[in-house]
Amino acid sequence: MAFSIRTAISIALAASLTVASPLAQNSPSQRAKRSDEDIISKWDLSNITLAAIRSPPVNWPLPILSKNWDGVKFDINATVDLGLQYMKQAAEHGANLVAFPEVWFHGYPKGVINEDHPNSWLQKHASDYIDNSIVAGDVNWNKLVQGAIDNEIYLALSLSEKDTIHLFMTQLLISPSGKILIHRHKIRPGGRERELWTDGKLDDLKVVTTPIGRIGMLSCAEHTYPEANFIMQAQTEDIHIGAWPLTPPFGNKTLDYEATEVIVSLAHSYANIGNTAFVLTSVGSSTIYPGGANPRWTRNNDDDSYTDVPIVYRSVNSTAFPRITYNADNGVSWASFQNINLGFPTYIPQDMGTNVPWHQVTIQQLTDMSTV
Numbered sequence: 339m340a341f342s343i344r345t346a347i348s349i350a351l352a353a354s355l356t357v358a359s360p361l362a363q364n365s366p367s368q369r370a371k372r373s374d375e376d377i378i379s380k381w382d383l384s385n386i387t388l389a390a391i392r393s394p395p396v397n398w399p400l401p402i403l404s405k406n407w408d409g410v411k412f413d414i415n416a417t418v419d420l421g422l423q424y425m426k427q428a429a430e431h432g433a434n435l436v437a438f439p440e441v442w443f444h445g446y447p448k449g450v451i452n453e454d455h456p457n458s459w460l461q462k463h464a465s466d467y468i469d470n471s472i473v474a475g476d477v478n479w480n481k482l483v484q485g486a487i488d489n490e491i492y493l494a495l496s497l498s499e500k501d502t503i504h505l506f507m508t509q510l511l512i513s514p515s516g517k518i519l520i521h522r523h524k525i526r527p528g529g530r531e532r533e534l535w536t537d538g539k540l541d542d543l544k545v546v547t548t549p550i551g552r553i554g555m556l557s558c559a560e561h562t563y564p565e566a567n568f569i570m571q572a573q574t575e576d577i578h579i580g581a582w583p584l585t586p587p588f589g590n591k592t593l594d595y596e597a598t599e600v601i602v603s604l605a606h607s608y609a610n611i612g613n614t615a616f617v618l619t620s621v622g623s624s625t626i627y628p629g630g631a632n633p634r635w636t637r638n639n640d641d642d643s644y645t646d647v648p649i650v651y652r653s654v655n656s657t658a659f660p661r662i663t664y665n666a667d668n669g670v671s672w673a674s675f676q677n678i679n680l681g682f683p684t685y686i687p688q689d690m691g692t693n694v695p696w697h698q699v700t701i702q703q704l705t706d707m708s709t710v
């Protein structure tokens with residue numbers, strides 16, 4: 339059926355902006371044997387090991403830039419099982435925090451950003467994508483929470499989440515005893531991602547205090563949104579999780595937003611301005627920055643195989659983190675926020691535009707455009 343996604347978005351925008359996305363609580367059936375305090379009291383806080391997955395999820399087309407999905411089906415069940423294997427492997431290697439790339443569960447839909455109107459990728463794959471998306475509290479969600487508990491790790495996840503009406507690009511931070519510390523939706527999926535997933539809310543931009551430092555999360559192009567960076571950095575993170583979908587080898591001159599040169603620049607500049615360790619997790623290559631301007635990052639080699647090097651590790655001294663909730667004298671502060679307002683060029687009209695206001699895409703709209 340012919341369907342204009344632009345029409346859908348205008349309808350969605352015209353519709354109520356009050357549709358709330360209920361954020362999930364932990365399932366009461368999941369009980370860790372030990373509390374976070376008990377587990378972490380055994381850790382050496384001067385040597386906390388951060389781990390970033392760089393291997394692809396199940397059935398994801400390779401090589402890295404391939405967008406050939408012919409005959410390919412997503413498989414959330416098998417991807418969750420593979421994710422659990424990586425969590426175990428990382429924990430056995432001494433990891434205290436394990437981070438997965440953007441919507442690794444159940445796979446970033448490479449190809450959704452294309453030139454076709456209507457979106458040919460969505461016409462072919464939207465139904466499969468919806469079917470494989472995780473619902474808060476479902477079997478796969480609970481298996482992932484159990485993965486944090488069984489391996490006694492902080493688990494930083496990114497998944498495609500489904501409620502009764504929408505899909506969201508979700509980030510979760512789960513504690514070693516299985517507490518959900520962060521459950522957020524990407525505030526503005528980038529480019530044509532916005533035809534599949536619904537926007538999150540600014541309220542979700544929260545940094546949480548943990549015994550290993552203050553932790554926050556953003557996803558991919560959010561690192562280019564001044565408001566997302568500012569709101570997070572004003573809360574002073576010690577460890578920032580940045581999830582991207584893919585990072586190809588350096589040096590491909592035909593790429594723009596997908597180029598690794600662009601991604602690592604965003605991450606390193608964030609680590610510097612935010613004075614935070616930065617875990618850039620992405621299929622292809624993951625990079626961990628120890629914090630601030632420190633240029634001694636850790637990254638896999640472009641030619642490492644996924645079997646030999648599925649995970650990148652970096653240990654940090656978490657007792658050296660500032661662990662403060664704000665810094666009034668910092669560049670990212672309430673005072674500089676006032677200055678942004680005062681200094682905003684007066685010749686630019688105060689126009690909300692169409693990019694920033696919240697909008698939704700419903701599962702019904704996606705199902706209607708499906709040609710399979």
Ligand SMILES: *[C@@H]1O[C@H](CO)[C@@H](O)[C@H](O)[C@H]1NC(C)=O
Nearest residue numbers: 382385386387431432433653
């Ligand atoms: C820090 O922890 C990692 C992971 O357990 C370990 O491999 C490394 O040897 C430790 N470093 C020090 C200095 O103890």
Ligand SMILES: *[C@@H]1O[C@H](CO)[C@@H](O)[C@H](O)[C@H]1NC(C)=O
Nearest residue numbers: 412413414415469470471477
């Ligand atoms: C995942 O496995 C469950 C059974 O545990 C099954 O009901 C479900 O259909 C599977 N999901 C997909 C998307 O294949």
Ligand SMILES: *[C@@H]1O[C@H](CO)[C@@H](O)[C@H](O)[C@H]1NC(C)=O
Nearest residue numbers: 401403586587590591592593
């Ligand atoms: C460079 O990127 C293009 C996509 O723009 C891709 O088709 C090509 O395979 C890439 N080259 C290498 C060497 O990965």
Ligand SMILES: *[C@@H]1O[C@H](CO)[C@@H](O)[C@H](O)[C@H]1NC(C)=O
Nearest residue numbers: 383384385655656657658659
């Ligand atoms: C960790 O940082 C603290 C605070 O800066 C310092 O006192 C301590 O010596 C450091 N420990 C290690 C193992 O580097």
